[in-house]
Amino acid sequence: MENKKVKNATPTVSNGIEFKSKIEVMVYNTLVQHGFEPQYEPITYVIWSGFRPTIPFYTRNEKTKQQILNLRKLVDVTYTPDFYIEYKGLKIIIEAKGFENDVWPYKFKMFRHLLEQQPDKDKYLIFEIFTKKQLLEAIEIIKGYGTSRENDELNQVLPKSDIVLAQRFIDSRDFESLQELIDSAIIKARKSLNSDNPKEEYLSLDMDELVKLKAEVDVYVEQLQIPYQDDVEEFEDYAEEY
DSSP states (O other), rough: OSSSTTTTOOOOOETTTTESHHHHHHHHHHHHHHOOOOEESSOOOEOEEEEOOOOOHHHHHHHTEEEOOOOBBBOEEEOOOOOEEEETTEEEEEOSSSSBOSSHHHHHHHHHHHTTTTTTGGGEEEEEEEHHHHHHHHHHHHHHHHHHHHHHHHHHHHHHHHHHHHHHHTTTHHHHHHHHHHHHHHHHHHHHTTTOOOOHHHHOOHHHHHHHHHHHHHHHHTTTOOOOOOOOOOOGGEEEEE
C-alpha cells in the first residue's frame, strides 16, 4: 500500500490495522496509551468537486504526439486524514508526517478551507505531528481544550452552589473528587425535587444533562487508570525509513 502523502514510507501492520508508515503506528499506540480512541483514516473529504468541462481543451496525445480534444470528466480531489478523534465534544484531526510529497501542502490548505465553511468549525482541532515530543504536547493541548469545554458545561449543568468547587477540582486535576461532587449533586437534586418545597437552584436543572455529565466524568476517571509509557523520545527511530 503506497502512502501518497509521505515519500518512501514503509507499510506496517499493528493491532490488526495496516498503517502506511511506522510513524502512524507510533501515533496510534501513543494516543491509545493516553486514553484516546483514534480512528485510522475513517473519513474521506471531497475538497474540490470534479465536473465535466464544456470549453474545448486541446492537449497532446502521448502516443501520436498530435493535438487532441479532451473533454473527459475531471475527478474529485479528496483528502483522507490519518487520524480522527472525538473527545469531549471536540473533533480532532491528526496528520503523522514524514517527508511530504509535492501535492500534500496544497491539498491540506484546501482541506482547512473546507473546514472553515462548516457550521461546527469551532469544534475542530487540527494537528500536524513530526515527532513524539510534538505528539505529547498535542495531547496536553487537546486535554486543555477538553477541560475548557468541561468548565463551560459545568456552568450550564451543575447547581450554582457546586460550580466553584467543581472548577477547583478540575484546575487541580482532582477528577475523583469531581466525580464524587457530581454524584452528590444528583442525589441532592433528586431529593429536593421530590420534596414539597424544592430549592430554586434545583428547579432549573436539566437532570438528563447532569446524568450525562456524570457518565462522561466516570469514563474519564476510568481512563486515568490506564497505564502508559511516558516515553518522550522523538521519532528518530523512524527517520531511517525515509
